[in-house]
Amino acid sequence: MKRLMKIYLEKPELAAVVFLLLLLVVFQVRSNGVFLNPQNLRGMLGLLPEMGLVAIGVTLLMICGEFDLSVGSVFALTPMTMAVMLAAGVPFAPAFAAGLALAALIGFFNGFITIRFAIPSFITTLGMLFIARSLTVVISGGFPPVLPANSLPKWLFTVYVGPGELFRMSFFWFLAVAILVTVLLSRTNFGNWVRATGGFLPAAQSMGIPTARVKIACFMICSVLAGFAGTIQVMRLGAPLPSIGEGLELQAVSAAVIGGTSLLGGIGTIFGGIVGAALIRVIDNGLVLSQVDANWFKMAIGLLTIFAVVVNAWLRKRARAIKVET
Amino acid sequence: MPAPIIEIHNLQKWYSGVHALKNVSLDIYPNEALGLVGDNGAGKSTLINILSGTQKPDGGEIKLEGQPVRFSNPRDAMDRGIETIYQYNSMVPTMTIARNVFIGREPLRFSIGGIGILDQEKMRSESVKAIADVDLHLRSPDALVGELSGGQRQGVAIARAMHFKSKVMILDEPTNHLSVKETNKVIGFVRGLKAQSVTGVFISHNMHHVFECCDRIVAMARGEIVLDKRISDTSIDEIHSVL
Numbered sequence: 001m002k003r004l005m006k007i008y009l010e011k012p013e014l015a016a017v018v019f020l021l022l023l024l025v026v027f028q029v030r031s032n033g034v035f036l037n038p039q040n041l042r043g044m045l046g047l048l049p050e051m052g053l054v055a056i057g058v059t060l061l062m063i064c065g066e067f068d069l070s071v072g073s074v075f076a077l078t079p080m081t082m083a084v085m086l087a088a089g090v091p092f093a094p095a096f097a098a099g100l101a102l103a104a105l106i107g108f109f110n111g112f113i114t115i116r117f118a119i120p121s122f123i124t125t126l127g128m129l130f131i132a133r134s135l136t137v138v139i140s141g142g143f144p145p146v147l148p149a150n151s152l153p154k155w156l157f158t159v160y161v162g163p164g165e166l167f168r169m170s171f172f173w174f175l176a177v178a179i180l181v182t183v184l185l186s187r188t189n190f191g192n193w194v195r196a197t198g199g200f201l202p203a204a205q206s207m208g209i210p211t212a213r214v215k216i217a218c219f220m221i222c223s224v225l226a227g228f229a230g231t232i233q234v235m236r237l238g239a240p241l242p243s244i245g246e247g248l249e250l251q252a253v254s255a256a257v258i259g260g261t262s263l264l265g266g267i268g269t270i271f272g273g274i275v276g277a278a279l280i281r282v283i284d285n286g287l288v289l290s291q292v293d294a295n296w297f298k299m300a301i302g303l304l305t306i307f308a309v310v311v312n313a314w315l316r317k318r319a320r321a322i323k324v325e326t
Numbered sequence: 327m328p329a330p331i332i333e334i335h336n337l338q339k340w341y342s343g344v345h346a347l348k349n350v351s352l353d354i355y356p357n358e359a360l361g362l363v364g365d366n367g368a369g370k371s372t373l374i375n376i377l378s379g380t381q382k383p384d385g386g387e388i389k390l391e392g393q394p395v396r397f398s399n400p401r402d403a404m405d406r407g408i409e410t411i412y413q414y415n416s417m418v419p420t421m422t423i424a425r426n427v428f429i430g431r432e433p434l435r436f437s438i439g440g441i442g443i444l445d446q447e448k449m450r451s452e453s454v455k456a457i458a459d460v461d462l463h464l465r466s467p468d469a470l471v472g473e474l475s476g477g478q479r480q481g482v483a484i485a486r487a488m489h490f491k492s493k494v495m496i497l498d499e500p501t502n503h504l505s506v507k508e509t510n511k512v513i514g515f516v517r518g519l520k521a522q523s524v525t526g527v528f529i530s531h532n533m534h535h536v537f538e539c540c541d542r543i544v545a546m547a548r549g550e551i552v553l554d555k556r557i558s559d560t561s562i563d564e565i566h567s568v569l
Contacts, residue, residue: 010470183443189432190441192421196429199418206380206416207430208401266420320473 002322009319012260013272015311019258019304020279027286035289038164044285045167046160046236049174052277053229054248055255056181057222059273062256063185064218065198065265066121068110071226071252073132075245078103078227079234080136080144087145092153100227106132107223111216121219129249137242144240158236170232177225182270194218199266254301255280258308279304331356331391331494331525332377338385339372346372348549350386354494359516359526361540361557363533365569369549370529374496377527378410379403391493401430409492411483413499419472423464426471427453427486456489457482460515477508484515488522495519496527501535513539533562545569 008014027035034040054071061068082099086092110128114121157169185191196204197211204211226245234240257263258279259272283300330353339347347369354360364370375381377388379397388395390406397403400410410416417426428449434442453467462481464474471479480500487495497516501509516539519526530536536543537557545553545565552568553560 187443187446188441189434189437189444192425192429192432192444195421195425196418199420202412203416203418204429206400206410206412208399208404209430266418 006319006322009315009322011269012262012267012312012316013269013275014260015308015315016259016272016275016279019308020275020282023279023282023286027282027290031286031289035286038166040285040289042160042164042166044281045171048278048281049168049170050229050233050236051248051251051255051281052174052274053177053225053232054252055259055273055277056178056270057225058249058252059256059259059261059268059270059276060181060185060194061218061222062253062261062263063198063265063268064194064215065201066111066114066215066219067125067253068107068219068222068226069122069125069249070106070110070128070132071222072245072248073129073136074103074106074223074226075230075233075248076240076242077106077132077136077230079231079240079244080140080242082231083145083147083234083240084139086147086151089148092151096231099231100224103223103227104220107220108216110223111219114219115212115215133242133246140240140242144242147239152235152238154235157232168236170236173228173232177228178270178274181221185270190214190217195266197265251280251301252277254305257305260308260312276308328356329392330354330389333389333392334373334377334386335389336386337373337376337383337388339369339376339381340384346549347376347383347386350546350549350551352544352551352554354525354527356493356525357520357523358542359519359528359540361536361543362527362529362546363531363536363543363565363569364546368546368569370546371498372549373546374410374498374527374529377403377408377494378496379408404490404492407491407493408496409487409490409494410496410498411480411487411500413502416483417471417479419470421471422468423457423471423474423482424449424453424467426482427456427467427489431490452489453485456485459488460485460518475508476504477511480504480508480512481515488524492524494525494527496529498529499531500528501530501532509535516540533565537562 054075058068058071078099081102082095085095085098106128110121110125114124159169161167161169185194193204193209193214196209197214201211230245233244255276256268256273259276261268261272280301284297287297287300288294332354334350334352337347337350350373362370372381376383379400379402395406418429433445433448435445436442450467457464460481462478462485471482474482500512504512513535516526516528528536528540540557542556543560543565544551545568547569553565
């Protein structure tokens with residue numbers, strides 16, 4: 001019994017899951033049952049993949065002990081690259097691939113500079129936040145390019161499917177990525193190296209783990225997922241705006257932290273990051289439906305972030321205090 | 327006397343003008359427990375770092391079982407059977423015992439290009455066995471290393487080295503910051519190495535610990551070996567006088 005309780009208290013995403021369930025009930029009641037009706041669920045589930053994919057990447061990178069503040073800008077630059085190429089007559093597949101390749105390159109650059117010059121990734125990626133945003137505006141030429149009609153395979157990414165047309169296709173992409181990254185982190189040797197690298201770098205190094213390559217790989221995965229998420233948003237909106245994804249980097253960090261990821265690395269789960277992202281979406285939507293002034297949204301996210309970290313720290317301390325025989 | 331397992335010949339190391347190792351030569355014999363002592367800056371850490379692959383020598387030669395070797399990283403040394411246990415940095419506190427035992431050498435069910443699915447059953451069962459082999463009794467391989475005491479952590483590190491059949495185990499100040507009881511436990515582990523046919527190199531500031539568990543003692547000062555005697559032929563006073 002004690003052992004079981006300890007195991008649950010030690011799960012870093014516990015607090016976020018409890019919060020999410022609690023808020024679902026509160027908003028359902030406050031909105032007189034509108035919150036969880038199919039129409040509204042459909043709206044929320046349609047938006048979740050975009051934020052969720054970014055949160056998955058940021059969570060993975062934070063577990064590896066690094067930061068990426070450039071995800072919001074990559075979120076805009078990737079689809080803009082694709083859109084500019086589409087407008088120039090390039091078919092979808094190569095344009096899409098070029099956008100993601102650019103995202104991967106940015107991730108590589110973030111990681112390489114951070115490690116090669118031993119500077120905090122906070123700084124490297126803060127610089128990249130401005131660079132990628134600027135590039136986005138420059139290549140768009142100031143006006144979002146007009147996408148040729150039928151150039152986007154909406155059936156593959158954004159159409160509604162499933163029972164009652166509850167889901168967009170993007171949700172299944174999100175689900176697949178979530179499962180893939182979760183397996184990568186918890187069931188593979190690479191995941192073991194990520195946790196070791198973020199958990200205690202000198203130990204990982206002394207055990208012969210290629211920590212530089214592990215970190216660069218995580219930077220690249222994070223960047224590609226952000227680019228992919230941005231591409232999905234552009235396909236949903238039908239037009240590439242140079243300003244999309246602004247502020248997303250901090251929301252993604254909030255999502256990861258709310259989900260129990262430690263800022264110091266080594267601790268956290270992909271599921272936690274997703275729950276964090278879902279919480280942000282739920283609050284956004286729930287406040288509106290509860291007829292609360294929507295300007296309280298950021299206040300709510302802010303309070304939740306601080307509160308979640310305090311609760312997580314407290315839970316971890318409590319779990320530690322439960323003595324079971326080792 | 328059997329042939330040495332490690333032969334160090336005329337090893338040199340400079341750090342921007344400081345001559346950290348001056349022509350150091352040392353033979354280490356199979357199955358012995360060698361104590362390496364010296365003040366801070368005497369060169370023992372440099373010597374150990376070269377043996378464990380974290381630093382490269384500027385000159386000289388190392389032979390392992392008669393073969394010349396040059397380690398370019400810690401993994402090279404580990405693959406050749408030289409395992410180093412540090413005071414702190416060999417365990418990740420936020421990971422479980424089973425995962426720590428296999429860091430960097432995970433058993434895989436299948437893999438593509440070196441990345442694959444962990445064989446977690448094997449990791450758990452073999453880590454339990456490895457830990458029991460060094461007489462440490464931990465009930466669950468799923469406990470976080472961060473919850474173990476310092477002595478237990480060193481025990482797990484030693485169990486890990488044993489599990490991977492290391493021939494030479496270097497213990498770099500393994501008793502620092504441990505309580506008396508825990509220290510005795512670690513000294514017990516070092517004494518047990520001989521029974522498992524493992525050569526031990528034990529580095530410590532504490533002469534009493536070295537005298538308790540080693541066969542031979544080597545003292546270093548200012549980048550040179552200043553004393554090399556069997557424990558039975560020397561005394562703590564003699565060693566203090568040469569340092």
